[in-house]
Amino acid sequence: MNRQERITEVVKRVSQQEVAPDAEESLFDSGYLDSFALTDMVTEIEKEFGISIPDSDLSPRRFETVAKIATYLDNHIS
Amino acid sequence: MAAIIAFGRYLPERRLGNEELANIAGCDEDWIFPASGIEERRVARADESIVDMGVAAGLDCMARVFTVKSGLPKPGLIVVSSGSGENRFPGPAAEIGLRLGFAGVPAIDLPLASAGGLFGISLGAGLAQVYGDVLVIATEKMSAPAMAEPVDRNTAILFGDGAGACWITATTTETAAGLKILDSALHSDGTWAGDLRLGLTGPVQMNGLSVILQASRKLPSAIGEVLLRHGIPASSVEAFLVHQANQNLIDRVAKALGVPGERFYSNIRTYGNTSSASMLIAASEWFEAAKLQVGDTVCFAAFGAGFHWGAVLARFEA
Numbered sequence: 001m002n003r004q005e006r007i008t009e010v011v012k013r014v015s016q017q018e019v020a021p022d023a024e025e026s027l028f029d030s031g032y033l034d035s036f037a038l039t040d041m042v043t044e045i046e047k048e049f050g051i052s053i054p055d056s057d058l059s060p061r062r063f064e065t066v067a068k069i070a071t072y073l074d075n076h077i078s
Numbered sequence: 079m080a081a082i083i084a085f086g087r088y089l090p091e092r093r094l095g096n097e098e099l100a101n102i103a104g105c106d107e108d109w110i111f112p113a114s115g116i117e118e119r120r121v122a123r124a125d126e127s128i129v130d131m132g133v134a135a136g137l138d139c140m141a142r143v144f145t146v147k148s149g150l151p152k153p154g155l156i157v158v159s160s161g162s163g164e165n166r167f168p169g170p171a172a173e174i175g176l177r178l179g180f181a182g183v184p185a186i187d188l189p190l191a192s193a194g195g196l197f198g199i200s201l202g203a204g205l206a207q208v209y210g211d212v213l214v215i216a217t218e219k220m221s222a223p224a225m226a227e228p229v230d231r232n233t234a235i236l237f238g239d240g241a242g243a244c245w246i247t248a249t250t251t252e253t254a255a256g257l258k259i260l261d262s263a264l265h266s267d268g269t270w271a272g273d274l275r276l277g278l279t280g281p282v283q284m285n286g287l288s289v290i291l292q293a294s295r296k297l298p299s300a301i302g303e304v305l306l307r308h309g310i311p312a313s314s315v316e317a318f319l320v321h322q323a324n325q326n327l328i329d330r331v332a333k334a335l336g337v338p339g340e341r342f343y344s345n346i347r348t349y350g351n352t353s354s355a356s357m358l359i360a361a362s363e364w365f366e367a368a369k370l371q372v373g374d375t376v377c378f379a380a381f382g383a384g385f386h387w388g389a390v391l392a393r394f395e396a
Contacts, residue, residue, distance in 0.1 A: 035286045035289070035290035036290060038287055038290070039290060039291050039294040039330070042291065055292060055296065056269065058295070059288070060285070060287035
């Protein structure tokens, strides 16, 4: 799986939804993530990619779509 | 060093249940409890001010000081936290001091909202060495701004009214039994100042995604910070007395620390989120019922608008 597919799997697992979100679809507006599930997803992203995301980077908008999460990871994982 | 020797509280009589609130907020009654852990909250009368509630909590606290310390209780300093003050200035501290019979005693305001009670304890513990006994009061009338038009159901369901207090005394050989303040970790970061705010007129503006995301990480971090400095594992802490923001958040913090949820005293089901007053109200109820042994450790923690957050570590000594 490529990075975006791995992110999508994390979102499906955390949100307990079987249908994958579109890459540009808002995970908040579409009901995939509420405030607590967002926190879980960030934790799972950290585990999945072996990184520690600093609190200063934790703007919800940065994690609003699969594509935005992928962009963030692209910029922080060598 | 300083110690808390008494707590106090005041809750308004009127109870606002989820059924009635759902009609006001325009939401499904059955959504409120799972989203917040709240079944009802207390609401102050229209003519009942934050000063009125602060005075009532202060009197309750002073009555308890009478039972553990000889002499008429008189503080050298009064610290009052409120994020829902009716005035731009003055804050409620001076008037509360006056009505408690302490005109002339310095009284300072902390307009911090949810973390105000915690900051009050930490600052009070430090200032007790200079001023003598410190009376800390946190008083909030959050129901009005929470339900101001346009009503946001996400904030309207959370908030209630009330006041809490504690009495801090500098530790001496004559100090009564109490919670000796061992350490505190206070933090502030204005990066998210716009994510939880109350302007001069309501309603409360809250970015719930940001608040929960940050609080879920910063509360365990601050608690871990003070525990680590003293080599105390979270599992050995007798009780966690935290800001009653949302039951789901409290459960999450307990899970992050790896301790049973029962160690986190909770009264949010019946009082809702009373902002800075909530931690002191919870502590007051808990302290009244607890059967503490000398050496038991207690951890306070709060997170709120600003963002301001932190933790205070205390140990029961007789």
